[in-house]
Amino acid sequence: MGEDFTHIGADGSARMVDVSDKRETARVAIVRAHVAISPSTLELLERRALPKGDALNTARVAGILAAKKTADLIPLCHPLPLSFVDVRFSVNREANRVEVEAEARTKAQTGVEMEALLAAQVACATIYDMCKAVQKDMVIGDCRLVYKSGGKSGEFKAE
Numbered sequence: 001m002g003e004d005f006t007h008i009g010a011d012g013s014a015r016m017v018d019v020s021d022k023r024e025t026a027r028v029a030i031v032r033a034h035v036a037i038s039p040s041t042l043e044l045l046e047r048r049a050l051p052k053g054d055a056l057n058t059a060r061v062a063g064i065l066a067a068k069k070t071a072d073l074i075p076l077c078h079p080l081p082l083s084f085v086d087v088r089f090s091v092n093r094e095a096n097r098v099e100v101e102a103e104a105r106t107k108a109q110t111g112v113e114m115e116a117l118l119a120a121q122v123a124c125a126t127i128y129d130m131c132k133a134v135q136k137d138m139v140i141g142d143c144r145l146v147y148k149s150g151g152k153s154g155e156f157k158a159e
Helices: 039-046 055-068 113-131
Strands: 025-036 082-092 097-108 139-149
Touching (some): 039 097, 039 113, 055 082, 055 097, 055 113, 082 113, 097 113, 113 139
Antiparallel strands (some): 025 097, 025 139, 082 097
């Protein structure tokens, strides 16, 4: 049963993939997501005038911490020595949203896609948390891998 699935053993149980024979390579993953916010909340966020304080700096730190904790949260992820994590934001006034981009890098035997995904998602959740006192109907959306490099599968760029 498990021979076709990397995370399922022959008996059907979950298992961590053995990467001991994989080559260590430089790996990068970039994930993008966004938080849709009303114009008035966006203005408060930009002015750092939200009741809870500076949402973007708090979200940046939360995203970096999430990347560092990925193996503690996703059961079958390998703990990785992260060489770089960053979370970047841009305010898109036309679309009334904060665009989030998370990047993770390592030199390891397995990729950092999950670390970048968690960094972006936790940053978005933190923006929600920092803004919820003034708006409850924010929408977190469009979270996806947009770039990865390194490893056997090489480079990936989203359309």
